[in-house]
Amino acid sequence: MQKDIKIAIIEDDENLRFLVSHRLQTEGYKVVECADGNLAEEMVLTEQPAIVLLDWMLxxxxxxxxCAxxxxxxxENLIIMMTAKAQDPDKIDAYNFGASDYVTKPFNMDVLVAMLDSKIKYVVSHDKSEISKFxxxxxxxxxxxxxxxSKKIELTILENRILLYFLKNINSIISRDDLMMVVWGYNSDVNTRTLDMHIVRLRKKIEDNPDRPQFLQTVRGVGYRFQV
Known part of the structure; x- marks a missing residue:
């Protein structure tokens, strides 16, 4: 399938860059590459890729x-950070430099492709990134x-994933297990308390009264519902 979508790979590990590039081209993506942090910015601004895969250490x-x-x-297009396993996503957020999402290395190529395909489906296919109003x-x-x-409120990467999933499933009851799978991914050892903590933080940003949420409601014994 010819996707005709351009992806930039900014990675100094030659083997990994080759593997990712080769796989994405096989999937029908156009690929531009860069191995040097000093040249990356100019390349992205010139090429304007739909997605940037950006290594943390360059x-x-x-x-x-x-990224900043x-x-x-x-x-404003997608920038996905490629990080080492040891880096906790919330530490990435602490820098607040504007990454759209992240993927941890070493990653499975099939998982990476699935992630990119789903991003393309609901972000790039819309004229302007998928802006939702509620x-x-x-x-x-x-x-x-x-x-x-008109005031900007920053979300962490994980809060962003949670909200995005709710906005795709408005008024539906979402189980905690489903939400954890979507937000943290496969074989995750995250527990429900961690999820609930992120929900509390997200409520503080979107609700006028977080103790009596209008949008992000708890469904006892099951999970949550985003009511609009």
């Missing part, structure tokens, strides 16, 4: 710096942020 410049610089220059808010998933009364 010679010349760190991935987080490149691209966002500052108005690049209440007095707008959700901008690519830059993981909310606009509330």
């Amino acid at each position: 010679p010349g410049k760190q991935g987080s710096e490149i 610089a691209l966002r500052a220059k108005g690049f 209440g007095d808010m707008e959700h901008h998933p690519n830059t993981h942020s909310l606009l509330k009364n």
